[in-house]
Amino acid sequence: MKGFVLQADEQILVQTRKHWVILLRDLGGTIGLGIAPFILLGILTLPGILPLENRVFLHVLAFVEITWLLLIWLALFALWTNYYLDLWIVTNRRVVNVDQINLFRRAITTWQFENIQEITTETQNPIQNFLNYGLIDIRAGPDKREARMEGIPRPEEISALMLKQMGRYRKLEAANKQQESLLHTISHEVKAHLTKNEAALASIVEGDYGSVPENLKTMAGTALSETRKGVAMVMDMLSSSNFKTGAMSFSAAQLDFSALVRRVCGELMGSAKEKGLSLTCMIAPSAYPVCGDEEKLREHVVRNLVDNAIRYTTHGSVEVKLARSERAIILAVTDTGIGISAEDLPRLFTEGGKGTHSSEINPSSTGYGLVIAKQVVEAHGGVIWAESEGANLGSTFYISLPAAESSSARPNAV
């Protein structure tokens, strides 16, 4: 159905139209209106008011009556269409009200179960009680926005089903919070241990304990490199967790975004060369002032994108282009790497949302990098998106940030 698409893992629990008595009421009224002129005509005929002996008059009268019937016929179908296209759908995730408002307006309203705060049902008279239909009120969102659905069949049964789903959501939400809190604590602990290890291994490698046998030094170097990967992974998880809990803060200063891009490209040039890739950095001549947190933009956004492009490209090139429009600064990182399939694109910027084949190339990827990049970019009032022709056809990641002159926006503390 147009305008309503089931999400992944979403199932329809109930799909209903308004009670048939609502249709009967509307059609009955219109049919009554259609019959009324005939009754009136019958009444007027009795006292001989109408000149029924006039043939032309009789024909015109019949013509008017048939035209009236045609209009009623059209109205009946318009009413039925409105009834037929009004739908109320309860899925395992949300409640959807599809409302056909006359023939040219169609409104689709959705309430996610996690936002619904209150559901009430009401049957207003004995007829509604007898025929088992009534209205359902939903209050949702922080402002307890109210929505009312009238003429819903089996309102008690449907509201019980929705309350059950709400209960499940509340439980899942609580479990999620507990898990996140646990993950945060564990990450902190692991990070503490890993950084101690990192320091100890670095001391061995750098010769702080005097000269050590070469094979021990090599082993310590490998261990140090792995430990650093572990620290980076845990830091990613902690950053993501901090974004969710609102514990992430940003500094706000005017910075030259082109210098930041040049620096990252310079630092990653070695990694690209090691893989036999050409890394080019093209910056159109212009000023690139951005108001924001330099470190987070550099490490979580630009470095992340360029590093990913190098990581997921086995041969060819990586191009970093910086350009600006009147109000925005646009960075594009294009690679000739593994590309992104159409199925993977929508979940790229979600937690753990890695490409289907990305783990084959980068097994240590946590899937948090792009989520964090998105959160940082959005906190700066920007947008991030990716485009790809498909698997093995390369990809381009874009970020657009508001230029500082045209925007006084500072990064939002999240």
Place this chain on the structure above:
Amino acid sequence: MESGIVSVILGVMSAAAALVSAVLGTILAYHWFSFGSNTTVSLVALAVYTTGCVALTIGLVALAAAI
């Protein structure tokens, strides 16, 4: 003469009624087939609607011609 003018007026009105029915029918059919969830229901509705409209319009034309 008088009945001739009336006949022409009714003929024009019949054509207008047929046009309105066809336009509304197209809008309704678009809704049924685009937003409806069942093609059979949409086909039956279209058949019933068209039959009613055609029968009533033929009645109008016949009356306009009979004057």
